[in-house]
Amino acid sequence: MKVVLIGVGQAGGKIAQALAEFDYDRGFEAVQGAFAVNTARADLQNLDIDTMLIGQDRVKGHGVGGDNELGAEIMQAEATEVMDELDGRVTSEADAVFVVAGLGGGTGSGGAPMLARELKRVYTMPIYGLAVLPGRDEGAIYQANAGRSLKTFTREADSVLVIDNDAWKTSDESIEEGFAAINDRIAERVGLLLAAGEIVEGVGESVVDSSEIINTLKNGGIASLGYASALADEDAGENINAITSTARKALLTGTSLPQAVEADKALLVIAGHPDRIARKGVERARKWLEEETGSLEVRGGDFPLSSERIAALVLLGGVERSQRVQEFMDRAREASKQQEEPQENAREAFQNDELDDLM
Secondary structure (H helix, E strand, C coil): CCEEEEEEHHHHHHHHHHHHHHHHHHCCCCEEEEEEEECEHHHHHCCCCEEEECCHHHHCCECCCCCHHHHHHHHHHCHHHHHHHHCCCCCCCCCEEEEEEECCCCHHHHHHHHHHHHHHHHCCCCEEEEEEECCCCCCHHHHHHHHHHHHHHHHHCCEEEEEECCCCCCCCCCHHHHHHHHHHHHHHHHHHHHHCCCCCCCCCCCECCHHHHHHHCCCCCEEEEEEEEEECCCCHHHHHHHHHHHHHHHHHCCECCCCCCCCCEEEEEEEECHHHCCHHHHHHHHHHHHHHHCCCCEEEEEEECCCCEEEEEEEEECCCCCHHHHHHHHHHHHHHHHHHHHHHHHHHHHHCCCCCCCC
């Protein structure tokens, strides 16, 4: 699937670059171009992809300070300039555009939905979001920002692939190491999904192409992506159980939205050496995926790669009814209330008569 990546905000720019590097290093040629937009000059200086600074009149290159309403206003005001920069970068060779953003901050969470709206107005190809939710320990303002942004992003984009920061983070990592590791995991998993069908090392029996991904995401809403891998035997017949167990792990323990199992549509991609992929294993895994997700529309296919491992990618479309998404939205609503309450309580405490004022 040939795509153009547009990173909005600090996290969006870093993830867009990581995805572009992953694709380039492996020669997949799925990423047709990568571009980053931000209100903070310092964040753009650390990127190797093409960049654009916006909002100079409002914030002087210093960012929006977590204010996603200001981030949305700036993107809306400068949409024409941004689209002019993208002219020629988004070509007819691309199957889709991915707008990439972390939803906890200001520029990404505010600007990404606005940019998706503008892109949909101009282009006929699908405009998808790739959105990262903040972890539980990242503060109330980030939860509230992400809740508001996710609702808007899901409405404006054709579908939003969501990654929960808590899903792919390990406890022994520092904050900086954790974000870098998550970006690498996003790049590997999303990169493999986009590359499926682009480069074929050998002949697969049912190779995935871009239409399979587009059809899986066709109904819109929130999507998630699962991944797992295991060593494969040289004999395909010995890998039936390996394929089914890897698909189970991808859905049950390796998804970008943990516990998001119920879905409208699903796509199962089994990657590995074509001589090691057992057709019976793929069919069993696909049947199991139908039962587990409750979807009657589960696609499946191969991604032939020269590898000693078997990997399973599970793309789910329409998971917004899942428990994980509902839990996050409840958390975001509670965080939004908490943002307002402390200000009122502090004001009351300051004005009470138990302590005389100075003058």
